[in-house]
Amino acid sequence: METPGSQTSLHRANLERVVRAVRMAGSLTQAEIARSTGLSAATVSNIVRELKDGGTVEVTPTSAGGRRARSVSLSGDAGIVIGVDFGHTHLRVAIGNLAHQVLAEESEPLDVDASSAEGFGRAEHLVNRLIETTGISPAKVIGVGLGVPGPIDVESGTLGSTSILPGWTGINPSQELAGRLGVPVYVDNDANLGALGELVWGSGRGVRDLAYIKVASGVGAGLVIDGHIYRGPGGTAGEIGHITLDEAGPVCRCGNRGCLETFTAARYVLPLLMPSHGPDLTMERVVQLAREGDPGCRRVIGDVGRHIGSGVANLCNLLNPSRVVLGGSLAEAGELVLGPIRDSVSRYAIPSAARQLSVLPGALGGRAEVLGALALVLSEMGDSTLLESTLPAATPAFT
Numbered sequence: 001m002e003t004p005g006s007q008t009s010l011h012r013a014n015l016e017r018v019v020r021a022v023r024m025a026g027s028l029t030q031a032e033i034a035r036s037t038g039l040s041a042a043t044v045s046n047i048v049r050e051l052k053d054g055g056t057v058e059v060t061p062t063s064a065g066g067r068r069a070r071s072v073s074l075s076g077d078a079g080i081v082i083g084v085d086f087g088h089t090h091l092r093v094a095i096g097n098l099a100h101q102v103l104a105e106e107s108e109p110l111d112v113d114a115s116s117a118e119g120f121g122r123a124e125h126l127v128n129r130l131i132e133t134t135g136i137s138p139a140k141v142i143g144v145g146l147g148v149p150g151p152i153d154v155e156s157g158t159l160g161s162t163s164i165l166p167g168w169t170g171i172n173p174s175q176e177l178a179g180r181l182g183v184p185v186y187v188d189n190d191a192n193l194g195a196l197g198e199l200v201w202g203s204g205r206g207v208r209d210l211a212y213i214k215v216a217s218g219v220g221a222g223l224v225i226d227g228h229i230y231r232g233p234g235g236t237a238g239e240i241g242h243i244t245l246d247e248a249g250p251v252c253r254c255g256n257r258g259c260l261e262t263f264t265a266a267r268y269v270l271p272l273l274m275p276s277h278g279p280d281l282t283m284e285r286v287v288q289l290a291r292e293g294d295p296g297c298r299r300v301i302g303d304v305g306r307h308i309g310s311g312v313a314n315l316c317n318l319l320n321p322s323r324v325v326l327g328g329s330l331a332e333a334g335e336l337v338l339g340p341i342r343d344s345v346s347r348y349a350i351p352s353a354a355r356q357l358s359v360l361p362g363a364l365g366g367r368a369e370v371l372g373a374l375a376l377v378l379s380e381m382g383d384s385t386l387l388e389s390t391l392p393a394a395t396p397a398f399t
Ligand SMILES: [Zn+2]
Pocket: 241, 242, 252, 253, 254, 255, 256, 259, 261
């Protein structure tokens, strides 16, 4: 029996702190573990030895600042995590291990009108096929992260009404997929997963406060505050698409007028170019034409950037993130959109909030959400499974 405050429970808490630090970072030197956990170098060294003997972590020689060091990561054999991302037009699956290695990844087109049964059936099939081709044991799978392009009701876990997947309203995606795969499924929306993906694998590495902005059929932000996704009690934090920019502007789908979304989302932006560029435009095509020098497309992309910058300026004043990462296909416009975002931020944010901010394009492109789904499992899974091999006799800690 462990009593809170006893040597055993303190020791276990220290083991968990080290495992948690390594779990989210991928790999850390022992000095970095000491810094991020607040434990002494000697304690970290003892705990790492114990975890290594139990097979929970792997230790490899590395160098830090020209000095020899030991890099600690979770053992690749300790468990498998799976990411599933339902996008507007695609289904993407990735398989990774706890050492942050992506072992397999594949995507296929998904019709937006597909029923939820068809969508989950396809996901189940693709997951099983990738498990087979990588030759991993299904028993090693710890959990699945699932991304959906719409709001999740925090209380019921069901998908809210969304224009993106019209036939999926009222479905509980986590239950649906867990029933098919027989492992725990953690679900989140695409903006939050994009933020997690960039935080762990992409342009957000090394920072603890980040906003990931995704412009697609709507505009959303995934907010990372002190290393954790901030969702708010109703799960709707980050809805920057509905910041009012112009009270006399176009009516938005939310019922208000002149929301940020009405100046930046594809359905409002593409009609501006259709008279001059034809009816078959997509945002991807506009970005491509802008990069090739088309003046109309450059103008529109620049305006979109300016408006996003106004939203980002508000975000900076409220949350003071150190990094803003632009995701989605718009990020491929590079400086054509990032320059105007930075201009607006320096114009509208208070200088002290914008001083330490860097605005970067996402590094992961269309992979951000599925890698974020892997990161979601890493972030939500408990440490008990991982510590079983190190502490065979441990009973669950009192929490
Ligand atoms: Zn709105």
